[in-house]
Amino acid sequence: EVQLLESGGGLVQPGGSLRLSCAASGFTFSNYAMTWVRQAPGKGLEWVSAISGGGFSTYYADSVKGRFTISRDDSKNTLYLQMHSLRAEDTAVYYCAKFPSILWSGHKYGMDVWGQGTTVTVSS
Amino acid sequence: QSVLTQPPSVSGAPGQRLTISCTGSSSNIGAGYDVHWYQQLPGTAPKLLIYNTTNRPSGVPDRFSGSKSGTSASLAITGLQAEDEADYYCQSYDSSLSVRVFGGGTKLTVL
Numbered sequence: 001e002v003q004l005l006e007s008g009g010g011l012v013q014p015g016g017s018l019r020l021s022c023a024a025s026g027f028t029f030s031n032y033a034m035t036w037v038r039q040a041p042g043k044g045l046e047w048v049s050a051i052s053g054g055g056f057s058t059y060y061a062d063s064v065k066g067r068f069t070i071s072r073d074d075s076k077n078t079l080y081l082q083m084h085s086l087r088a089e090d091t092a093v094y095y096c097a098k099f100p101s102i103l104w105s106g107h108k109y110g111m112d113v114w115g116q117g118t119t120v121t122v123s124s
Numbered sequence: 125q126s127v128l129t130q131p132p133s134v135s136g137a138p139g140q141r142l143t144i145s146c147t148g149s150s151s152n153i154g155a156g157y158d159v160h161w162y163q164q165l166p167g168t169a170p171k172l173l174i175y176n177t178t179n180r181p182s183g184v185p186d187r188f189s190g191s192k193s194g195t196s197a198s199l200a201i202t203g204l205q206a207e208d209e210a211d212y213y214c215q216s217y218d219s220s221l222s223v224r225v226f227g228g229g230t231k232l233t234v235l
Contacts, residue, residue, distance in 0.1 A: 014135075036224075044126065045162070045170065045213050045227040061223060095169055107217035107224075112159030112176040117169055 001025035002113050009118030012122050016086050016122070022079040022115055029052060030074035033099040034080030035111060037080050038120075039094035041094045048094070053102035064090075074120060093117040127152060127218050128227035135233040140204045144230045146197045146214030152225065155196035157217040161190055161199045162227075164211040173212070174199060201232075209234045 010022040022034070035050035049070040050059040058070050069082040079096050097111035129147040136142040146159060153159060161174040172181050174190035177197065179225075189200045192213040201208055 044211075045215075045226040046165075047224050047226065052150055061222070062221075097170075107157035109158075110162070110172045110215060111170075112172045112181060114169040114171065114177070 002098070004098065004113060004115035005117065006096050006115045006118035009094065009120045011088055011121045012123050014087060014122055017084045018086065018120060020081040020096075020118055020120070022081075024077045024079065024098070027098070027113075029072075029077040031102055031105040033101060034072060034079045035097050035104070036070065036079075036094055037097055037101055037111070038090075038094045039115075039117075040089070040092040043068065043092075046092075050099070050104040051079070052104050057104065059104055071114055083087070083120070086120075088122050091120060091122045093119050117118070126228040127221065127225045128214050128216060131164065131228045132228070133233065136143075136204045136235055137235045138204055138206060141200065141202045142204060142232075143201075144199045144212050144214075144232070146199070146216075148195050148197070148216060150195060151193075151220040152216045152218040153192060153197055155219055156174065157219075157226040159192055159197035161188075161203060162213045162215065162216045166210065170213065170217075197208045204234055206234050208232060213224050 003025045005023045033052045036048040036053045051070045067085045071080045096115045098113040100112045158176045162170040163173045164170045218225045
């Protein structure tokens with residue numbers, strides 16, 4: 001069974017840092033692009049970042065560019081999101097999702113498997 | 125404000141057919157880019173419902189269908205059931221922003 005399990009969320013002060021992890025199982029992790037999507041309380045979905053299979057290319061939303069770094073360790077079947085300079089507006093449930101292609105670029109395909117999410121709260 | 129515009133809410137009685145619209149522009153849906161739809165049941169993660177505008181992943185009932193015309197896309201649900209009560213999101217690619225974008229979401233209520 002294909003599964004994604006996020007961890008690493010929590011309460012952090014404004015300006016602080018946090019690293020999220022997403023453990024994947026049930027598929028050949030290195031063959032697929034992966035992505036992070038967040039959902040602020042009571043709000044809709046917002047795409048945050050993506051990484052191609054093999055980690056050769058990374059992509060970021062303007063709202064997090066320069067503050068967040070996406071990475072992957074294919075030997076551990078794990079996706080990461082390192083978050084720095086956190087702001088109150090980064091408060092959200094962060095989902096990792098699998099993309100059914102090794103490449104993120106293009107317009108085809110949706111995110112076909114999602115984790116259950118991990119909650120990040122930025123507050124003093 | 126989202127690049128893709130969805131009605132905040134729709135409602136229907138069991139057994140009815142309803143549609144959820146997703147209105148974009150010439151830099152996304154109107155440019156020919158595919159539209160994908162997600163269903164988010166209360167308190168759960170989103171689930172892919174329709175991909176590449178008209179395709180259903182394995183396990184999604186054929187009561188759900190997608191279409192596109194011009195700068196808009198639609199998700200149709202026939203034979204509405206109580207278990208369909210959820211939030212629905214459209215998603216496409218925007219060439220002006222060079223990113224994948226989501227609609228604001230539509231809350232479906234089954235009366």
